[in-house]
Amino acid sequence: MRLIDELVARLGARDPMFTCGWGDRQALEAIVTGGLFVADDAAAPAVKRTPAQSRFAGARALDLAFPSPATSLPPEVSTATVRHLEPLRPREERAAVVVLAASREEGYGLREAIWSKLATDEGVDVFLLENAYYGSRRARGQRSASLPTVVDQLRMNLATLAEVDALLRHFARERFSRTAVTGFSMGGAMAALAGALLRRSFAVVPMAATIRPATIYTEGLLSRSVAFEALDVDGRVVDARGRLAEVLDVADLSRLAAPVCRAATVVVGCTVDGFVAREGTVALAEHWGAELRWVRGGHVSALFSGRRAMRRAVLDAIERLPTPVDQARHVRMASP
Structure with a gap:
């Protein structure tokens, strides 16, 4: 299982991230x-719906924008796109789950394979957000899902938070x-950040995530896919790794609050994860006071062997949410 992670890391290193360096330095410093923040005065978006090509027994697929x-x-990236798996037999108390993409995950195929059963078998509406700069949302001239600059990465992360809020x-x-x-993975990190930054009551289930996401890019197997030679600091490549960690620590979850509804948080880790250190996952659960579950497998193999357990974690977290009346009380109590 760990060997699979090593192989995937080796393949990913052939198409490294941040080959064009930091990007706009002024935007980076800003x-x-x-x-990381999300405006708290935004209105619900105007959503366009069209039928999707995917077909499921027990659910219909829609593309939202x-x-x-x-x-x-940039303009060509600025339309959020979402695959909605709408159950034909929804729950009496309607439930919805947003599933966020992993690093360099384009399209919906993998997430549909893992999560469609929530719609077809459990009556839960499933929403798969396509990340900015991925798939149909690539920027003009972007050749792959490996983002060319660090600023692009941060803009993607900020956009994901804003779009989850929407x-x-x-x-x-x-x-x-x-x-x-x-x-x-990165989708788990973004789910955790959404839980920490969006002060409303919803279930939060980060999977294969860590309390300090910067370490994934600077210490773990994914660091092999980072073009550190393009991130030199005053001509010294040796400082690039440390500077990248400082920049990405803007997402350090130990500095942020726990989700509003702690009872409805479940942290899920992989038993032999080659990309995410076990202690980082444990620290996240402890920081939140959340339940911690483990699925057998490595970072990659768990996506196949742990699907049922992953879906169960989300269902259990949803069931622990308070009633709508109590949810409003949770939000008021959590507000500063």
Whole structure:
């Protein structure tokens, strides 16, 4: 299982990230100084729906699109796109889950394979967000899912948070009673950040995530895919790794609050993960006071062997959410 992670890391290193360096230095410093945040006065987005080509017994697939609330994206990237798996037999108390993409995961195929059963068998609406700069949202001239600059990475992360917030507002307008955000690897890190930064009551289930995401890029197997030679600091490549860690520590979860509804948080780790250190996953669960579950497998193999356990974790977290009336009370108590 660990060998599979090693092989995937070796293949990923053939197409490294950040080959064009840091990107716009002024924008970089603005993000690092300002931190990650989401505007709390946004309105629910105007969502366009069209039938999708995917077919499922027990659910219909729709493609959703809405203007991204993120203002720093280039025009060709600025429309958020989402695959919605709508159950033909939804729950009486309607439930929705947003599933976020892993690093360099383009399209919906893998997530559909893992999560469609929530729609077809459990009556939960599933929403798969396509990340900015991935798949149909690539920037002009972008040749692959390996982002050319660090600023692109941070803009993607900020856009993901803003778009998750927009989807949660959309769910409220559509009268969903229970909502959740989950994801695997980078998707898990973004789900955790959404739980920490969006001060409303929803279930949070980060998978294969760590308390300090910077370590994934500077210490783990994914660091082999980082073009550190392009991130020199005043001509000294030796300082690039440390500087990248400082920049990405804007997402250090130990500096942020726990989700509003701690009872509805479940942290899921992989037993032999080659990309995410076990102690980082444990630290995240301890920081939140959340339940910690383990699925057997490595970072890659768990996506195949651990699917049922992953879906179960999301269902259990959704069931632990308070009633809509109690959810409003949770939000008021969690507000500063």
